[in-house]
Amino acid sequence: MEIIPKYEKKSLSDMVVTYIKNRILSGTLKSGDRLIESEISTKFNISRAPVREAMRILNEQGIISFSPRKGNHVVELTSNEILEVFEIRASLETQILRKILRNQMLVEEDFQNLTDIALEMKNGESRCATNEEKVYLINTLDISFHNYLWQLSGSIKRAQILEGLFYQLLVVMNEDVTSLGIPESKTEEHLEIIEVLKTNNLPAVVKSFHQHIQNYVKETLPEEEKNFCLDC
Incomplete structure:
Protein backbone atom coordinates (compact mmCIF):
# COMPACT_ATOMS: atom_id res chain seq x y z
CA MET A 1 0.00 0.00 0.00
CA GLU A 2 1.38 3.40 -1.00
CA ILE A 3 1.25 5.95 1.81
CA ILE A 4 2.38 8.93 -0.27
CA PRO A 5 -0.30 9.64 -2.91
CA LYS A 6 0.04 10.38 -6.59
CA TYR A 7 -0.18 13.97 -7.74
CA GLU A 8 -3.64 14.39 -9.20
CA LYS A 9 -4.75 18.00 -8.93
CA LYS A 10 -7.09 20.25 -10.88
CA SER A 11 -4.24 22.23 -12.48
CA LEU A 12 -0.60 21.65 -13.33
CA SER A 13 0.56 24.32 -10.89
CA ASP A 14 -1.52 22.69 -8.13
CA MET A 15 0.16 19.38 -8.96
CA VAL A 16 3.60 20.92 -8.54
CA VAL A 17 2.58 22.63 -5.27
CA THR A 18 1.34 19.28 -3.95
CA TYR A 19 4.55 17.57 -5.07
CA ILE A 20 6.71 20.09 -3.19
CA LYS A 21 4.54 19.95 -0.07
CA ASN A 22 4.54 16.15 -0.09
CA ARG A 23 8.34 16.15 -0.23
CA ILE A 24 8.34 18.44 2.81
CA LEU A 25 5.82 16.21 4.60
CA SER A 26 8.00 13.17 3.91
CA GLY A 27 11.10 14.90 5.24
CA THR A 28 12.99 14.83 1.94
CA LEU A 29 13.06 18.61 1.47
CA LYS A 30 14.90 20.65 4.09
CA SER A 31 15.80 24.27 4.68
CA GLY A 32 17.95 25.68 1.89
CA ASP A 33 17.35 22.87 -0.62
CA ARG A 34 17.26 24.12 -4.21
CA LEU A 35 14.20 23.69 -6.40
CA ILE A 36 15.27 23.63 -10.04
CA GLU A 37 12.41 24.49 -12.40
CA SER A 38 13.84 22.54 -15.35
CA GLU A 39 14.12 19.35 -13.30
CA ILE A 40 10.54 19.64 -12.04
CA SER A 41 9.15 20.38 -15.50
CA THR A 42 11.02 17.37 -16.90
CA LYS A 43 9.77 15.12 -14.10
CA PHE A 44 6.14 15.89 -14.91
CA ASN A 45 6.68 16.46 -18.64
CA ILE A 46 5.18 19.93 -18.48
CA SER A 47 6.32 23.41 -19.47
CA ARG A 48 8.03 25.73 -17.02
CA ALA A 49 5.05 28.10 -16.82
CA PRO A 50 3.01 26.05 -14.29
CA VAL A 51 6.21 25.33 -12.35
CA ARG A 52 6.87 29.09 -12.06
CA GLU A 53 3.27 29.61 -10.95
CA ALA A 54 3.71 26.92 -8.29
CA MET A 55 6.89 28.63 -7.10
CA ARG A 56 4.96 31.90 -6.84
CA ILE A 57 2.23 30.26 -4.73
CA LEU A 58 4.77 28.61 -2.43
CA ASN A 59 6.67 31.88 -2.13
CA GLU A 60 3.49 33.67 -1.04
CA GLN A 61 3.01 31.01 1.65
CA GLY A 62 6.54 31.61 2.91
CA ILE A 63 7.58 28.03 2.12
CA ILE A 64 10.16 28.86 -0.54
CA SER A 65 12.14 31.97 -1.41
CA PHE A 66 13.98 33.24 -4.46
CA SER A 67 17.34 34.91 -4.77
CA PRO A 68 19.33 35.76 -7.92
CA ARG A 69 22.28 33.73 -6.60
CA LYS A 70 20.45 30.60 -5.45
CA GLY A 71 17.25 30.67 -7.48
CA ASN A 72 14.25 29.03 -5.81
CA HIS A 73 15.05 27.27 -2.56
CA VAL A 74 13.27 26.02 0.51
CA VAL A 75 13.01 28.80 3.06
CA GLU A 76 15.82 29.18 5.60
CA LEU A 77 15.01 30.68 9.00
CA THR A 78 17.24 31.94 11.78
Missing part, protein backbone atom coordinates in the same frame (compact mmCIF):
# COMPACT_ATOMS: atom_id res chain seq x y z
CA SER A 79 16.62 30.77 15.35
CA ASN A 80 14.86 34.04 16.15
CA GLU A 81 12.65 33.70 13.08
CA ILE A 82 11.76 30.11 14.00
CA LEU A 83 10.73 31.22 17.49
CA GLU A 84 8.66 34.02 15.98
CA VAL A 85 6.87 31.59 13.65
CA PHE A 86 6.11 29.31 16.61
CA GLU A 87 4.77 32.34 18.53
CA ILE A 88 2.58 33.48 15.64
CA ARG A 89 1.24 29.97 15.16
CA ALA A 90 0.47 29.65 18.88
CA SER A 91 -1.31 33.02 18.91
CA LEU A 92 -3.47 32.34 15.84
CA GLU A 93 -4.36 28.80 16.84
CA THR A 94 -5.23 29.92 20.37
CA GLN A 95 -7.64 32.45 18.84
CA ILE A 96 -9.25 29.63 16.87
CA LEU A 97 -9.62 27.43 19.94
CA ARG A 98 -11.23 30.29 21.88
CA LYS A 99 -13.71 30.84 19.06
CA ILE A 100 -14.59 27.12 18.90
CA LEU A 101 -15.13 26.78 22.64
CA ARG A 102 -17.00 30.04 23.18
CA ASN A 103 -19.42 29.12 20.42
CA GLN A 104 -19.57 25.45 21.50
CA MET A 105 -18.85 24.32 17.95
CA LEU A 106 -17.58 20.83 18.77
CA VAL A 107 -20.04 17.93 18.74
CA GLU A 108 -19.53 14.20 19.36
CA GLU A 109 -18.88 13.51 15.67
CA ASP A 110 -16.01 16.02 15.73
CA PHE A 111 -14.43 14.38 18.76
CA GLN A 112 -14.66 11.00 17.01
CA ASN A 113 -13.11 12.36 13.81
CA LEU A 114 -10.26 13.94 15.74
CA THR A 115 -9.74 10.72 17.69
CA ASP A 116 -9.57 8.71 14.48
CA ILE A 117 -6.87 11.04 13.14
CA ALA A 118 -4.86 10.81 16.38
CA LEU A 119 -5.07 7.01 16.55
CA GLU A 120 -4.01 6.65 12.92
CA MET A 121 -0.66 8.26 13.82
CA LYS A 122 0.14 5.07 15.74
CA ASN A 123 -1.96 2.49 13.91
CA GLY A 124 -0.92 3.55 10.42
CA GLU A 125 2.76 2.96 11.07
CA SER A 126 2.44 -0.76 10.30
CA ARG A 127 1.47 0.06 6.71
CA CYS A 128 4.59 2.15 6.11
CA ALA A 129 7.33 0.36 4.19
CA THR A 130 9.97 3.09 4.53
CA ASN A 131 11.02 5.76 7.01
CA GLU A 132 10.00 8.35 4.41
CA GLU A 133 6.45 6.99 4.49
CA LYS A 134 6.42 7.03 8.30
CA VAL A 135 7.49 10.67 8.39
CA TYR A 136 4.91 11.53 5.73
CA LEU A 137 2.18 9.73 7.67
CA ILE A 138 2.79 11.46 10.99
CA ASN A 139 3.16 14.91 9.42
CA THR A 140 0.08 14.54 7.24
CA LEU A 141 -2.03 13.42 10.19
CA ASP A 142 -0.59 16.18 12.38
CA ILE A 143 -1.64 18.92 9.96
CA SER A 144 -4.97 17.12 9.35
CA PHE A 145 -5.73 17.19 13.08
CA HIS A 146 -5.04 20.89 13.45
CA ASN A 147 -6.57 21.81 10.10
CA TYR A 148 -9.78 20.09 11.20
CA LEU A 149 -10.07 22.64 14.01
CA TRP A 150 -8.99 25.53 11.80
CA GLN A 151 -11.71 24.74 9.26
CA LEU A 152 -14.34 24.00 11.91
CA SER A 153 -13.88 27.50 13.32
CA GLY A 154 -14.66 29.09 9.97
CA SER A 155 -11.48 31.17 10.28
CA ILE A 156 -10.54 31.01 6.60
CA LYS A 157 -7.74 33.59 6.67
CA ARG A 158 -6.22 32.20 9.85
CA ALA A 159 -6.33 28.71 8.36
CA GLN A 160 -4.49 29.88 5.25
CA ILE A 161 -1.78 31.58 7.30
CA LEU A 162 -1.46 28.63 9.66
CA GLU A 163 -0.94 26.18 6.80
CA GLY A 164 2.00 28.23 5.54
CA LEU A 165 3.44 28.48 9.06
CA PHE A 166 3.10 24.71 9.51
CA TYR A 167 5.23 24.03 6.43
CA GLN A 168 7.78 26.70 7.35
CA LEU A 169 8.34 24.99 10.69
CA LEU A 170 8.35 21.56 9.12
CA VAL A 171 11.26 22.28 6.78
CA VAL A 172 13.26 23.30 9.84
CA MET A 173 12.30 20.18 11.77
CA ASN A 174 13.21 18.07 8.73
CA GLU A 175 16.86 18.83 9.53
CA ASP A 176 16.44 16.32 12.34
CA VAL A 177 13.25 14.28 11.91
CA THR A 178 13.55 12.96 15.47
CA SER A 179 12.16 16.36 16.52
CA LEU A 180 8.85 15.28 14.99
CA GLY A 181 8.37 12.72 17.76
CA ILE A 182 7.38 9.05 17.55
CA PRO A 183 3.90 7.87 16.48
CA GLU A 184 2.90 6.59 19.93
CA SER A 185 3.81 9.81 21.71
CA LYS A 186 2.19 12.00 19.03
CA THR A 187 -1.00 9.95 19.35
CA GLU A 188 -1.02 10.44 23.12
CA GLU A 189 -0.38 14.20 22.82
CA HIS A 190 -3.30 14.68 20.47
CA LEU A 191 -5.62 12.42 22.46
CA GLU A 192 -4.87 14.54 25.53
CA ILE A 193 -5.88 17.67 23.61
CA ILE A 194 -9.16 15.97 22.62
CA GLU A 195 -9.95 15.04 26.22
CA VAL A 196 -9.39 18.61 27.36
CA LEU A 197 -11.49 19.93 24.48
CA LYS A 198 -14.37 17.78 25.74
CA THR A 199 -14.38 19.72 29.03
CA ASN A 200 -15.02 22.98 27.16
CA ASN A 201 -12.72 24.58 29.75
CA LEU A 202 -10.98 27.36 27.85
CA PRO A 203 -8.00 27.92 30.21
CA ALA A 204 -7.33 24.18 30.34
CA VAL A 205 -7.54 23.84 26.55
CA VAL A 206 -5.20 26.78 25.99
CA LYS A 207 -2.75 25.37 28.54
CA SER A 208 -2.80 21.94 26.86
CA PHE A 209 -2.28 23.41 23.40
CA HIS A 210 0.53 25.67 24.59
CA GLN A 211 2.29 22.66 26.08
CA HIS A 212 1.89 20.89 22.74
CA ILE A 213 3.64 23.76 20.94
CA GLN A 214 6.23 24.07 23.71
CA ASN A 215 7.18 20.44 23.13
CA TYR A 216 7.95 21.20 19.49
CA VAL A 217 10.02 24.25 20.46
CA LYS A 218 11.96 22.16 22.97
CA GLU A 219 12.78 19.52 20.36
CA THR A 220 13.57 22.02 17.61
CA LEU A 221 15.46 24.73 19.52
CA PRO A 222 16.51 23.35 22.91
CA GLU A 223 19.07 26.10 23.46
CA GLU A 224 16.66 28.94 22.60
CA GLU A 225 13.52 27.51 24.23
CA LYS A 226 13.83 29.94 27.17
CA ASN A 227 13.23 32.82 24.72
CA PHE A 228 9.92 31.40 23.51
CA CYS A 229 7.03 33.73 24.35
CA LEU A 230 3.54 32.24 24.25
CA ASP A 231 1.84 35.50 25.22
CA CYS A 232 3.53 37.69 22.63
Whole structure:
Protein backbone atom coordinates (compact mmCIF):
# COMPACT_ATOMS: atom_id res chain seq x y z
CA MET A 1 0.00 0.00 0.00
CA GLU A 2 1.38 3.40 -1.00
CA ILE A 3 1.25 5.95 1.81
CA ILE A 4 2.38 8.93 -0.27
CA PRO A 5 -0.30 9.64 -2.91
CA LYS A 6 0.04 10.38 -6.59
CA TYR A 7 -0.18 13.97 -7.74
CA GLU A 8 -3.64 14.39 -9.20
CA LYS A 9 -4.75 18.00 -8.93
CA LYS A 10 -7.09 20.25 -10.88
CA SER A 11 -4.24 22.23 -12.48
CA LEU A 12 -0.60 21.65 -13.33
CA SER A 13 0.56 24.32 -10.89
CA ASP A 14 -1.52 22.69 -8.13
CA MET A 15 0.16 19.38 -8.96
CA VAL A 16 3.60 20.92 -8.54
CA VAL A 17 2.58 22.63 -5.27
CA THR A 18 1.34 19.28 -3.95
CA TYR A 19 4.55 17.57 -5.07
CA ILE A 20 6.71 20.09 -3.19
CA LYS A 21 4.54 19.95 -0.07
CA ASN A 22 4.54 16.15 -0.09
CA ARG A 23 8.34 16.15 -0.23
CA ILE A 24 8.34 18.44 2.81
CA LEU A 25 5.82 16.21 4.60
CA SER A 26 8.00 13.17 3.91
CA GLY A 27 11.10 14.90 5.24
CA THR A 28 12.99 14.83 1.94
CA LEU A 29 13.06 18.61 1.47
CA LYS A 30 14.90 20.65 4.09
CA SER A 31 15.80 24.27 4.68
CA GLY A 32 17.95 25.68 1.89
CA ASP A 33 17.35 22.87 -0.62
CA ARG A 34 17.26 24.12 -4.21
CA LEU A 35 14.20 23.69 -6.40
CA ILE A 36 15.27 23.63 -10.04
CA GLU A 37 12.41 24.49 -12.40
CA SER A 38 13.84 22.54 -15.35
CA GLU A 39 14.12 19.35 -13.30
CA ILE A 40 10.54 19.64 -12.04
CA SER A 41 9.15 20.38 -15.50
CA THR A 42 11.02 17.37 -16.90
CA LYS A 43 9.77 15.12 -14.10
CA PHE A 44 6.14 15.89 -14.91
CA ASN A 45 6.68 16.46 -18.64
CA ILE A 46 5.18 19.93 -18.48
CA SER A 47 6.32 23.41 -19.47
CA ARG A 48 8.03 25.73 -17.02
CA ALA A 49 5.05 28.10 -16.82
CA PRO A 50 3.01 26.05 -14.29
CA VAL A 51 6.21 25.33 -12.35
CA ARG A 52 6.87 29.09 -12.06
CA GLU A 53 3.27 29.61 -10.95
CA ALA A 54 3.71 26.92 -8.29
CA MET A 55 6.89 28.63 -7.10
CA ARG A 56 4.96 31.90 -6.84
CA ILE A 57 2.23 30.26 -4.73
CA LEU A 58 4.77 28.61 -2.43
CA ASN A 59 6.67 31.88 -2.13
CA GLU A 60 3.49 33.67 -1.04
CA GLN A 61 3.01 31.01 1.65
CA GLY A 62 6.54 31.61 2.91
CA ILE A 63 7.58 28.03 2.12
CA ILE A 64 10.16 28.86 -0.54
CA SER A 65 12.14 31.97 -1.41
CA PHE A 66 13.98 33.24 -4.46
CA SER A 67 17.34 34.91 -4.77
CA PRO A 68 19.33 35.76 -7.92
CA ARG A 69 22.28 33.73 -6.60
CA LYS A 70 20.45 30.60 -5.45
CA GLY A 71 17.25 30.67 -7.48
CA ASN A 72 14.25 29.03 -5.81
CA HIS A 73 15.05 27.27 -2.56
CA VAL A 74 13.27 26.02 0.51
CA VAL A 75 13.01 28.80 3.06
CA GLU A 76 15.82 29.18 5.60
CA LEU A 77 15.01 30.68 9.00
CA THR A 78 17.24 31.94 11.78
CA SER A 79 16.62 30.77 15.35
CA ASN A 80 14.86 34.04 16.15
CA GLU A 81 12.65 33.70 13.08
CA ILE A 82 11.76 30.11 14.00
CA LEU A 83 10.73 31.22 17.49
CA GLU A 84 8.66 34.02 15.98
CA VAL A 85 6.87 31.59 13.65
CA PHE A 86 6.11 29.31 16.61
CA GLU A 87 4.77 32.34 18.53
CA ILE A 88 2.58 33.48 15.64
CA ARG A 89 1.24 29.97 15.16
CA ALA A 90 0.47 29.65 18.88
CA SER A 91 -1.31 33.02 18.91
CA LEU A 92 -3.47 32.34 15.84
CA GLU A 93 -4.36 28.80 16.84
CA THR A 94 -5.23 29.92 20.37
CA GLN A 95 -7.64 32.45 18.84
CA ILE A 96 -9.25 29.63 16.87
CA LEU A 97 -9.62 27.43 19.94
CA ARG A 98 -11.23 30.29 21.88
CA LYS A 99 -13.71 30.84 19.06
CA ILE A 100 -14.59 27.12 18.90
CA LEU A 101 -15.13 26.78 22.64
CA ARG A 102 -17.00 30.04 23.18
CA ASN A 103 -19.42 29.12 20.42
CA GLN A 104 -19.57 25.45 21.50
CA MET A 105 -18.85 24.32 17.95
CA LEU A 106 -17.58 20.83 18.77
CA VAL A 107 -20.04 17.93 18.74
CA GLU A 108 -19.53 14.20 19.36
CA GLU A 109 -18.88 13.51 15.67
CA ASP A 110 -16.01 16.02 15.73
CA PHE A 111 -14.43 14.38 18.76
CA GLN A 112 -14.66 11.00 17.01
CA ASN A 113 -13.11 12.36 13.81
CA LEU A 114 -10.26 13.94 15.74
CA THR A 115 -9.74 10.72 17.69
CA ASP A 116 -9.57 8.71 14.48
CA ILE A 117 -6.87 11.04 13.14
CA ALA A 118 -4.86 10.81 16.38
CA LEU A 119 -5.07 7.01 16.55
CA GLU A 120 -4.01 6.65 12.92
CA MET A 121 -0.66 8.26 13.82
CA LYS A 122 0.14 5.07 15.74
CA ASN A 123 -1.96 2.49 13.91
CA GLY A 124 -0.92 3.55 10.42
CA GLU A 125 2.76 2.96 11.07
CA SER A 126 2.44 -0.76 10.30
CA ARG A 127 1.47 0.06 6.71
CA CYS A 128 4.59 2.15 6.11
CA ALA A 129 7.33 0.36 4.19
CA THR A 130 9.97 3.09 4.53
CA ASN A 131 11.02 5.76 7.01
CA GLU A 132 10.00 8.35 4.41
CA GLU A 133 6.45 6.99 4.49
CA LYS A 134 6.42 7.03 8.30
CA VAL A 135 7.49 10.67 8.39
CA TYR A 136 4.91 11.53 5.73
CA LEU A 137 2.18 9.73 7.67
CA ILE A 138 2.79 11.46 10.99
CA ASN A 139 3.16 14.91 9.42
CA THR A 140 0.08 14.54 7.24
CA LEU A 141 -2.03 13.42 10.19
CA ASP A 142 -0.59 16.18 12.38
CA ILE A 143 -1.64 18.92 9.96
CA SER A 144 -4.97 17.12 9.35
CA PHE A 145 -5.73 17.19 13.08
CA HIS A 146 -5.04 20.89 13.45
CA ASN A 147 -6.57 21.81 10.10
CA TYR A 148 -9.78 20.09 11.20
CA LEU A 149 -10.07 22.64 14.01
CA TRP A 150 -8.99 25.53 11.80
CA GLN A 151 -11.71 24.74 9.26
CA LEU A 152 -14.34 24.00 11.91
CA SER A 153 -13.88 27.50 13.32
CA GLY A 154 -14.66 29.09 9.97
CA SER A 155 -11.48 31.17 10.28
CA ILE A 156 -10.54 31.01 6.60
CA LYS A 157 -7.74 33.59 6.67
CA ARG A 158 -6.22 32.20 9.85
CA ALA A 159 -6.33 28.71 8.36
CA GLN A 160 -4.49 29.88 5.25
CA ILE A 161 -1.78 31.58 7.30
CA LEU A 162 -1.46 28.63 9.66
CA GLU A 163 -0.94 26.18 6.80
CA GLY A 164 2.00 28.23 5.54
CA LEU A 165 3.44 28.48 9.06
CA PHE A 166 3.10 24.71 9.51
CA TYR A 167 5.23 24.03 6.43
CA GLN A 168 7.78 26.70 7.35
CA LEU A 169 8.34 24.99 10.69
CA LEU A 170 8.35 21.56 9.12
CA VAL A 171 11.26 22.28 6.78
CA VAL A 172 13.26 23.30 9.84
CA MET A 173 12.30 20.18 11.77
CA ASN A 174 13.21 18.07 8.73
CA GLU A 175 16.86 18.83 9.53
CA ASP A 176 16.44 16.32 12.34
CA VAL A 177 13.25 14.28 11.91
CA THR A 178 13.55 12.96 15.47
CA SER A 179 12.16 16.36 16.52
CA LEU A 180 8.85 15.28 14.99
CA GLY A 181 8.37 12.72 17.76
CA ILE A 182 7.38 9.05 17.55
CA PRO A 183 3.90 7.87 16.48
CA GLU A 184 2.90 6.59 19.93
CA SER A 185 3.81 9.81 21.71
CA LYS A 186 2.19 12.00 19.03
CA THR A 187 -1.00 9.95 19.35
CA GLU A 188 -1.02 10.44 23.12
CA GLU A 189 -0.38 14.20 22.82
CA HIS A 190 -3.30 14.68 20.47
CA LEU A 191 -5.62 12.42 22.46
CA GLU A 192 -4.87 14.54 25.53
CA ILE A 193 -5.88 17.67 23.61
CA ILE A 194 -9.16 15.97 22.62
CA GLU A 195 -9.95 15.04 26.22
CA VAL A 196 -9.39 18.61 27.36
CA LEU A 197 -11.49 19.93 24.48
CA LYS A 198 -14.37 17.78 25.74
CA THR A 199 -14.38 19.72 29.03
CA ASN A 200 -15.02 22.98 27.16
CA ASN A 201 -12.72 24.58 29.75
CA LEU A 202 -10.98 27.36 27.85
CA PRO A 203 -8.00 27.92 30.21
CA ALA A 204 -7.33 24.18 30.34
CA VAL A 205 -7.54 23.84 26.55
CA VAL A 206 -5.20 26.78 25.99
CA LYS A 207 -2.75 25.37 28.54
CA SER A 208 -2.80 21.94 26.86
CA PHE A 209 -2.28 23.41 23.40
CA HIS A 210 0.53 25.67 24.59
CA GLN A 211 2.29 22.66 26.08
CA HIS A 212 1.89 20.89 22.74
CA ILE A 213 3.64 23.76 20.94
CA GLN A 214 6.23 24.07 23.71
CA ASN A 215 7.18 20.44 23.13
CA TYR A 216 7.95 21.20 19.49
CA VAL A 217 10.02 24.25 20.46
CA LYS A 218 11.96 22.16 22.97
CA GLU A 219 12.78 19.52 20.36
CA THR A 220 13.57 22.02 17.61
CA LEU A 221 15.46 24.73 19.52
CA PRO A 222 16.51 23.35 22.91
CA GLU A 223 19.07 26.10 23.46
CA GLU A 224 16.66 28.94 22.60
CA GLU A 225 13.52 27.51 24.23
CA LYS A 226 13.83 29.94 27.17
CA ASN A 227 13.23 32.82 24.72
CA PHE A 228 9.92 31.40 23.51
CA CYS A 229 7.03 33.73 24.35
CA LEU A 230 3.54 32.24 24.25
CA ASP A 231 1.84 35.50 25.22
CA CYS A 232 3.53 37.69 22.63
